Structure formats: C-alpha cells, structure tokens
Amino acid sequence: MKIIFRGVLLALVLATIKVSAFAATAPEWQSRFSEANTKYQSGEFKKAISLYEDIAKTRPTAALYYNLGNASLKAGKKGKALLYYERALRATPRDADLLWNIKVLKDSLQDRLEEGSANLVVAWISKGAHFFTWNETATALTGSLLILLAGILLGFFFPWAKGLGRFVSVVSILSLVAFSVLFGFQWNELKYPKAVILEKEVIAYYGPSLRETKAFALHEGAEAQILDSSRDWVYVSLTNGNSGWISAASCETV
Amino acid sequence: MLKKKTGKDHLKTKNFVFLILILLGVCVASRAWADVSIEMTASKSRLAMGDSLTLDITISDADGTINKPNVGTIDGFSSYSQGHSQEITIMNGKQSSRSVFSYVLIANSQGTKSIGPFEIKIGDRMYKIAPIQVVVTNEPANAGPVSSRNTVNSVTQSSVYAPPKRALPTNSIDNQDIFVKVWFDKDEVYVNEAATLTYTLYTRLSATYKGFDKEPETTGFWIEDFPPDKTIRRTEQTINGSRYVVADVRKIAIFPTQAGIFSIDPGVLSTAVELRSDDNFDTFFSYNIFGRRGSNFPSFMSQIVPKLISADKVTLTVKELPEAGKPKNFSGAVGDYRLESFIDKSDVEVGDTVTYKLRILGEGNINTVQAPAFPALNDFKVYDSSTSTNISKERLKVEGEKIVETVMVPKKAGVFTIPAIPFVYFDSHDKTYKGINAPPRTIAVRPGTKSESESFSSPSTGIASSDKEDVSILGQDIRYIKASDPGKKILSDIARKPLYWAFNVLLLILCFVFWGLAFRRGNPEDDARFFRSRLSHRFARRQLKEAAKNLKEDKSDAFYAEISKAVYGYFADKLGITTQAVSIQIIDEKAGDAISPEQLNRIRALLDKLALGRYGQAQADLAQMKEIYRMADEAITFFEKAIPK
Numbered sequence: 059m060k061i062i063f064r065g066v067l068l069a070l071v072l073a074t075i076k077v078s079a080f081a082a083t084a085p086e087w088q089s090r091f092s093e094a095n096t097k098y099q100s101g102e103f104k105k106a107i108s109l110y111e112d113i114a115k116t117r118p119t120a121a122l123y124y125n126l127g128n129a130s131l132k133a134g135k136k137g138k139a140l141l142y143y144e145r146a147l148r149a150t151p152r153d154a155d156l157l158w159n160i161k162v163l164k165d166s167l168q169d170r171l172e173e174g175s176a177n178l179v180v181a182w183i184s185k186g187a188h189f190f191t192w193n194e195t196a197t198a199l200t201g202s203l204l205i206l207l208a209g210i211l212l213g214f215f216f217p218w219a220k221g222l223g224r225f226v227s228v229v230s231i232l233s234l235v236a237f238s239v240l241f242g243f244q245w246n247e248l249k250y251p252k253a254v255i256l257e258k259e260v261i262a263y264y265g266p267s268l269r270e271t272k273a274f275a276l277h278e279g280a281e282a283q284i285l286d287s288s289r290d291w292v293y294v295s296l297t298n299g300n301s302g303w304i305s306a307a308s309c310e311t312v
Numbered sequence: 313m314l315k316k317k318t319g320k321d322h323l324k325t326k327n328f329v330f331l332i333l334i335l336l337g338v339c340v341a342s343r344a345w346a347d348v349s350i351e352m353t354a355s356k357s358r359l360a361m362g363d364s365l366t367l368d369i370t371i372s373d374a375d376g377t378i379n380k381p382n383v384g385t386i387d388g389f390s391s392y393s394q395g396h397s398q399e400i401t402i403m404n405g406k407q408s409s410r411s412v413f414s415y416v417l418i419a420n421s422q423g424t425k426s427i428g429p430f431e432i433k434i435g436d437r438m439y440k441i442a443p444i445q446v447v448v449t450n451e452p453a454n455a456g457p458v459s460s461r462n463t464v465n466s467v468t469q470s471s472v473y474a475p476p477k478r479a480l481p482t483n484s485i486d487n488q489d490i491f492v493k494v495w496f497d498k499d500e501v502y503v504n505e506a507a508t509l510t511y512t513l514y515t516r517l518s519a520t521y522k523g524f525d526k527e528p529e530t531t532g533f534w535i536e537d538f539p540p541d542k543t544i545r546r547t548e549q550t551i552n553g554s555r556y557v558v559a560d561v562r563k564i565a566i567f568p569t570q571a572g573i574f575s576i577d578p579g580v581l582s583t584a585v586e587l588r589s590d591d592n593f594d595t596f597f598s599y600n601i602f603g604r605r606g607s608n609f610p611s612f613m614s615q616i617v618p619k620l621i622s623a624d625k626v627t628l629t630v631k632e633l634p635e636a637g638k639p640k641n642f643s644g645a646v647g648d649y650r651l652e653s654f655i656d657k658s659d660v661e662v663g664d665t666v667t668y669k670l671r672i673l674g675e676g677n678i679n680t681v682q683a684p685a686f687p688a689l690n691d692f693k694v695y696d697s698s699t700s701t702n703i704s705k706e707r708l709k710v711e712g713e714k715i716v717e718t719v720m721v722p723k724k725a726g727v728f729t730i731p732a733i734p735f736v737y738f739d740s741h742d743k744t745y746k747g748i749n750a751p752p753r754t755i756a757v758r759p760g761t762k763s764e765s766e767s768f769s770s771p772s773t774g775i776a777s778s779d780k781e782d783v784s785i786l787g788q789d790i791r792y793i794k795a796s797d798p799g800k801k802i803l804s805d806i807a808r809k810p811l812y813w814a815f816n817v818l819l820l821i822l823c824f825v826f827w828g829l830a831f832r833r834g835n836p837e838d839d840a841r842f843f844r845s846r847l848s849h850r851f852a853r854r855q856l857k858e859a860a861k862n863l864k865e866d867k868s869d870a871f872y873a874e875i876s877k878a879v880y881g882y883f884a885d886k887l888g889i890t891t892q893a894v895s896i897q898i899i900d901e902k903a904g905d906a907i908s909p910e911q912l913n914r915i916r917a918l919l920d921k922l923a924l925g926r927y928g929q930a931q932a933d934l935a936q937m938k939e940i941y942r943m944a945d946e947a948i949t950f951f952e953k954a955i956p957k
Contacts, residue, residue, distance in 0.1 A: 088797070095793060095795060117801070118801065118802045119798075119802065120800040120801075121794040121796070121797040121798060124793070128790055128793045145802065148802060149801065149802050149803070155794075158790070158791050159790040163790070165788070193805060196807040200815065200819070203820060203823065204819060207823050210827050211826055214830045214833075245807070
C-alpha cells in the first residue's frame with residue numbers, strides 16, 4: 059500500500075515538473091509567434107518569415123506553416139508559399155482557411171496542372187485520402203482492429219451477446235477495409251513525395267544532365283511527384299503524365 | 313411625249329402605205345381577196361447551238377378558217393409555239409386579213425437544217441409551205457448582230473398570189489442589244505463593311521425588267537436589298553455609236569462575314585423584250601422602254617420575247633480588320649455609329665421602375681451590332697433587357713438604330729449614377745477603331761412610401777421574405793494569418809514505426825485466434841452428427857463393395873457380416889442413433905412421410921432377411937445372398953434420395 063502511494067506521489071511530482079517546464083517554454087515561442095504576426099500585420103513580410111522559420115526549427119506546427127505560407131505569398135514567393143501550405147496541410151487537411159488559400163494561390167499559378175482522375179472510384183478514394191492525415195488513417199485502422207477484436211471477444215465470452223458481437227465485427231471489418239484502402243492510397247502518395255518548384259522557371263530534361271533533350275518547362279509553384287533521384291537531379295512526374303529530370307536545387311520536397 | 317406621238321404617227325403612216333400597197337395588189341389581181349399568200353420567215357439563217365430563232369408563218373387574205381399549221385417536231389430543234397395573232401382591216405369596203413403563227417426554235421444539233429415543209433389547211437384546201445434552210449454552227453453565241461434574214465415565199469399552188477418581198481421584223485435579240493453589267497462600288501472591303509452590288513441593264517430594245525430568274529449566290533454574306541423604286545434610274549448613253557437606255561435595276565448591300573477573296577455568281581436576270589420593225593430605229597426608244605407592255609395601237613409587228621441575261625462573276629476582296637490598335641472590348645461593329653442614352657425618370661421612389669434606353673445609331677450592319685453590356689449595379693435590381701432594331705435603306709445606305717431597353721428597380725434611396733457605357737467600332741472611312749460612350753445618367757431615389765419598412769411594420773403581413781441573391785465576391789485574396797497557434801504539431805508518421813505494425817499484427821493474430829476458438833467451441837455434438845450423416849452413404853457404399861467381394865468369393869459369413877454392417881451402420885449414421893437401436897419402428901418414426909409404406913416394407917423385408925442370415929444360420933444360398941445384396945443396395949439408394957444429407 060505504501061509503495062503504491064509513493065509511486066503515485068512520484069508520478070504526480072514528475073507530471074508537475076513536466077507541466078511547469080512546458081509552461082515555462084510556452085510564453086517564449088508564443089511571444090516570438092506574436093512578434094512575427096505583428097511584423098506580418100505591418101507589412102514586413104521578410105522579417106516575419108525569418109521569425110516564423112526560426113520557430114519552425116524547434117516547433118513546427120500547422121498554424122506556423124500556414125502563417126509562413128501567407129507571409130511568403132505576400133512577399134511574392136509563390137513556390138515557398140505553396141510548399142509551406144502543403145506542409146501545414148499534412149497536419150490539418152480540413153482547415154478551411156488553408157484550403158481556400160491554396161486554391162487562391164493555385165489559381166494564380168502559370169502552369170495548368172489539373173488534379174483529379176477520370177476514374178470516379180479513384181477520385182472518391184483520393185478525396186477521402188485527402189480528408190484525413192496519414193496518422194489519422196493509421197489510428198483508425200488500429201481502432202477498427204481493436205473493435206473487431208472486441209466484437210469477437212464479446213461473442214466468445216458472452217454467448218448471449220453473440221448477435222451483437224457479430225454485428226460489431228461486421229461493421230469493424232467494413233471500416234477496416236475502407237481505411238485500408240485510404241491507408242494504401244496515402245502510403246503510395248508518401249512513397250513518392252510531392253515537390254514544389256521554387257525557381258521562376260525550370261527546364262526538365264529527359265535525363266539527369268544538361269546535355270539531355272529538353273522535355274518541358276515548369277514554373278514557380280508547380281507541383282510534381284518525385285519518382286527517383288540521382289545526385290543533383292530528381293526525376294519528377296506531373297499530374298498530366300509528363301515526366302522529366304530537374305535539378306534538385308530548383309525544388310523542395312513537402 | 314412629243315416624240316412618242318411622232319413615232320406613232322410615223323408608224324401609222326407606214327402601215328397605211330403598206331395597206332394601200334396590199335390593196336393595190338389585190339385590186340390588180342382579178343380574183344378579189346380570196347387569193348391567199350403564205351410566208352414563212354426565220355429570224356436567223358445562221359445560228360449557234362443553243363441559240364434560238366423565231367419562225368413566223370404569215371397567212372394573208374385567207375378565205376375561210378385557218379387551221380393551225382401542222383408543224384410537229386422539227387429535226388434539230390426544240391420548238392415552242394409562241395401564239396397566233398390575227399388582224400383584219402376593212403378599207404373602202406374591202407377586207408384584208410393577216411394571220412401570224414409564231415414559233416421559237418432552239419437549235420440542239422449542228423449542221424444545215426431545213427425547217428419544213430409544213431402543211432396548212434385553210435378553209436377546205438390544203439396548202440404546202442416550202443422548207444427553208446438554216447445553218448447551225450458550233451460557235452458560241454456570236455458577238456456581232458445577226459443581220460441575215462431569210463424570207464422564203466412559198467406558193468405551192470398556182471392559184472395562190474404571192475406578194476412582193478418586203479421587210480419583216482427580225483426576231484433576233486443580240487447580246488449587244490441588251491446586256492447587264494454587275495459591279496461593286498469598291499474592290500476591297502473589311503469584314504462586316506458594306507459593299508454595294510449594282511446590276512446595270514443596258515438596252516437598245518424596248519425591254520421590261522422582270523426580276524431575277526436566278527438569285528445571286530451570296531452564301532457567307534449578310535445581304536440587305538435596297539428598295540427597287542429607289543434604284544431604278546433611267547439614263548441614256550451612247551456606246552460605240554449606239555444609243556442605250558441604261559438603268560440600275562437592282563442594288564444590294566453585302567456585308568462579308570469573313571476575310572478572303574470571294575467570287576460571286578450574280579445570277580440571271582429575266583427580261584421581256586418587245587420586238588418591232590428594225591428599219592425604224594426611233595420607234596424602239598421613243599417610248600415604252602420599261603414598265604409597260606405592248607402598245608395601244610394596232611400593230612402588225614409587235615412581239616414580246618422573254619430574254620434571260622446572265623453576267624460574269626464579280627470578285628470582292630475582304631480584308632481582316634487590322635489587329636493593331638484593336639481594343640479589348642471591340643465586338644465586331646464596323647461602320648459609323650453614335651451612342652445615346654436616356655432614362656424615362658430621373659427622380660423616383662424606392663421600388664419604382666426606371667427604364668434605361670441605350671440607342672446605337674448610324675451606318676453599318678446594325679442588325680449584327682452587339683450592344684455593350686449593361687454595367688452591374690448593386691443598388692438596383694436589373695431585369696433582362698429587350699432589344700429592337702430599325703433599319704432604313706432609303707438613302708441607298710444601310711443605316712438604322714438599335715435600342716436596348718433595360719428595366720431597373722432601385723433597392724435603396726440615394727443618388728445613383730449609371731456610368732457611361734463604352735462602345736467600340738471600326739470606322740470604315742477613317743480605317744481606325746473608335747471608342748464612344750453613352751453619357752452617364754443620374755437617378756435620384758427617394759425613400760419610398762411602399763418601402764420595406766412598411767412591410768415589416770405591418771402586423772398582418774408578418775415578415776416578408778426577400779428575393780435571395782448570391783453574395784457577390786468583390787475580390788479574391790488569401791485569408792488572414794492565424795493569430796494563435798493551437799499547437800497542432802507536424803508529427804512524424806506513426807505508420808513508419810515498427811511498434812505500430814507490431815501492435816496491429818498482434819491485434820490481427822488475437823482476432824484470428826479468438827475467432828478460431830469461437831468457431832471450434834460452437835457445438836461439438838451437433839457437428840459430429842452432421843459429419844456422420846454426411847459421410848454415412850459413403851461408408852455404406854464402401855461396405856457394400858466389400859460384401860460384393862465376399863459374395864464373389866462365396867464367403868457367406870463374411871458377406872452377412874459386411875452387409876449387416878453396411879445396412880445397420882448406414883441407418884444408424886443417417887438417423888443419428890446407435891447400430892443396436894436400428895429397427896423398423898425407429899426408421900418408420902424418424903423417416904416419417906419421407907418414405908412410402910411400400911418402401912418401408914422393403915426395408916423391413918431386408919432387415920428380416922439379414923436377421924435370418926446372421927442368426928438363423930441360413931444356408932449359404934448364392935441366389936439368396938445376391939437377392940439380399942440387391943435389396944440392400946436398393947434400400948440405401950432410395951433412402952438416400954428420400955432423406956438427403
């Protein structure tokens with residue numbers, strides 16, 4: 059009994075320390091965040107960007123990346139802005155402000171790279187996959203498995219609740235299948251990460267060398283999937299099916 | 313008028329002299345006017361293929377009824393009857409008559425052709441008309457006037473009096489006698505700029521314009537016809553020493569819709585030409601050139617001949633409008649325009665209607681002019697506008713006005729201005745784009761007595777619903793930064809951690825394990841019975857086979873043992889009971905209505921025989937053993953059918 063009490067006490071003390079430590083650091087980044095916001099408000103976007111980037115090194119959050127995106131856009135760097143927005147999107151895929159800004163930004167871009175698949179089923183899956191973060195899908199997958207197990211155990215230990223257990227199992231299997239599909243889709247997307255073009259214009263070649271034939275030109279803010287890389291070059295594929303090698307320095311991975 | 317009269321008088325005198333001559337001739341001949349003279353004349357002795365000639369058969373002083381000459385078909389020509397004219401003159405108690413049958417012949421084969429001989433019946437006598445020769449050449453319609461004339465007097469019977477040769481009208485209408493000139497007022501125009509196509513008719517003959525036999529081909533153009541009464545103007549001109557009456561018979565304004573070089577087929581004009589004696593030129597042009605047909609005095613020689621006149625194709629070059637300096641809001645109007653604006657009321661109440669009128673007027677293809685768009689007004693409800701177009705072609709120009717009426721209802725009080733409405737057109741005279749504006753209009757709106765406040769305060773009406781409008785987006789910009797950070801960190805992906813996968817695999821294994829356990833635990837007794845019932849038939853068949861083997865080897869004990877095992881085992885498995893419990897009562901009870909009493913009897917007989925065989929130590933009779941085997945086989949077969957697995 060005494061041991062248990064001591065343990066609880068120790069745990070409480072540790073928790074307090076941790077909370078106080080967190081509380082001590084919070085105002086520090088928060089004040090810098092507010093400072094950056096003030097700079098943004100007064101139109102000093104470059105200063106705001108450097109402040110936000112400083113915080114992002116230690117504490118990358120969705121709101122921070124969102125503000126970084128805004129500041130970059132106001133400073134005229136569309137490529138950087140889209141990069142930051144895409145990063146913020148990975149944590150908050152349903153943020154209305156973020157989605158709106160991405161749409162406004164993409165409307166102003168030069169290259170027409172329409173997303174969306176001709177296949178309705180794929181389009182639905184893609185929509186669902188972009189509604190959840192990968193972590194959410196992974197958690198939901200595990201959650202579905204847990205519920206399935208619970209349903210089976212219910213039927214196993216309580217024969218009178220066999221019907222309920224079967225129902226729970228069926229529902230969880232359906233959700234398991236659905237989330238597996240989304241999980242697979244997201245995995246595939248993460249396997250070939252997105253890159254955003256940061257330079258005003260980049261020429262894509264048919265091989266990782268300037269001597270190769272020119273394939274096409276991409277402009278700032280264009281997004282492409284990185285399929286392969288070789289030293290200073292990355293092999294990118296566009297949504298319209300074109301692919302080519304661009305210099306790795308001209309783009310940045312989300 | 314004076315000239316006309318002189319002409320008439322002149323002709324009358326001539327006719328009179330002619331009649332006197334005939335009468336003299338008649339008098340000289342002792343046999344009064346019963347003497348008939350028949351003449352056949354062709355208007356041409358030489359003609360090209362496709363050309364036409366007029367054939368006249370003139371019968372003078374015939375006695376009795378003149379039947380139509382029997383012309384029939386003429387070799388090498390298509391013939392059309394032109395009619396029959398008759399004149400009777402009584403002078404000094406003496407009567408003279410003249411009857412003319414006219415035919416139009418169109419040559420359709422080459423060579424020297426003879427027209428005739430024909431027969432004609434006058435009274436009760438038959439007369440024969442001698443043939444005449446005509447040469448049909450392959451040349452195209454010759455340019456020079458055909459002056460050759462072939463008059464053949466044909467007298468087939470000695471009693472017929474032949475009058476002296478004299479001039480008769482020729483019926484040839486030459487291309488130089490009447491022709492049309494089609495011309496554009498300019499060789500080059502811009503797209504949508506008007507070009508005027510004029511048809512000028514030149515004639516030396518008395519001719520009537522009868523419209524178009526074939527309309528001009530004007531696909532790809534916007535056409536405006538000018539009113540005919542404005543176009544026909546008669547003048548006289550002398551060309552190569554010949555006097556022509558010249559008239560513009562038709563004028564068309566053509567608006568090209570696309571650039572290019574166009575060749576336009578001007579179509580075919582239809583005219584009616586009045587032919588008279590050609591030895592008296594004055595009579596042709598002194599009267600009755602256009603508009604009136606025929607003459608109002610007795611004429612021997614007047615004849616109306618239809619004539620189709622075609623003209624050469626005309627070419628028009630259409631240029632694209634210059635790109636240089638083309639304003640963005642240019643909508644294709646070419647010409648010379650002005651813009652006016654009106655409002656019917658400038659002082660209104662909220663809810664009143666105001667009509668705004670935009671008037672585009674000027675010269676050009678006003679029908680296709682696109683009126684400028686009405687500006688968006690937030691403080692007014694604007695209804696769809698109506699457009700009306702008026703076109704005038706009175707001045708031999710296409711001009712007119714387009715009026716666009718827009719009805720607006722002010723939504724709130726205040727002083728509002730309908731901004732100036734810009735309109736851009738291409739000035740075809742100056743060859744530049746010009747922008748003009750409809751002047752702005754100001755409307756003062758007073759708060760209305762029937763405004764919305766009334767409808768809200770009125771207790772009986774409650775809250776009136778308002779017409780919904782889309783929230784209009786005024787501009788597009790990004791949304792503002794986040795003022796606070798809720799701390800949603802960009803986490804590393806948990807799916808990349810082995811622990812996550814280990815946990816999921818563990819869960820999956822647990823699911824399978826417990827599911828398997830739950831399945832196994834289901835109800836073991838039920839399961840065993842189920843399996844027994846399923847497998848019973850197979851076992852029984854196997855044992856029957858064994859029994860059959862014993863039967864062949866003539867081992868009666870082994871046979872009975874196997875067949876008993878097969879039969880009792882089968883029923884026991886099938887009915888879920890022990891082998892010892894198998895009896896006919898149990899079978900009857902368990903099988904119920906599935907087997908018939910007759911089948912039950914056969915099972916009973918089988919069981920009895922088996923009992924006998926096993927316990928009664930019956931003789932090892934092969935026939936009996938075979939019988940038992942057959943019965944066992946049969947019973948298992950029909951029982952399996954009756955009570956399936």
